Amino acid sequence: MRRYVSGPGTVEVVTxxxxxxxxxxxxxxxxxxxxxxxxxxxxxxxPEGGSRQIYRLDVPADVRAV
Structure with missing residues (x-):
């Protein structure tokens, strides 16, 4: 996941x-x-009337060595 998303932020999905x-x-x-x-x-x-729920992933800011 970290390969595709940089932080800080939150990724939300519905399942x-x-x-x-x-x-x-x-x-x-x-x-x-x-x-x-x-x-x-x-x-x-x-769309079929079934329940759905949000899932979240907190993505911290990238920490890089200086």
Missing amino acids: FGPDHPGAVESGARAFYEKLGFAPGEPTDPG
Whole structure:
């Protein structure tokens, strides 16, 4: 992730909510958690009406040796 994003900042993604059948089948929530994202608040339902949740990753400022 750090290869593509420089900080400081926050990366937000929207994925399946915890009660959505796709949450387990797709493994998306586990994938984001493995990358260091933290679950946030629920957001608007998806097009099929299923729940969605925001995940966030804080990206610190780059620290470089001088």
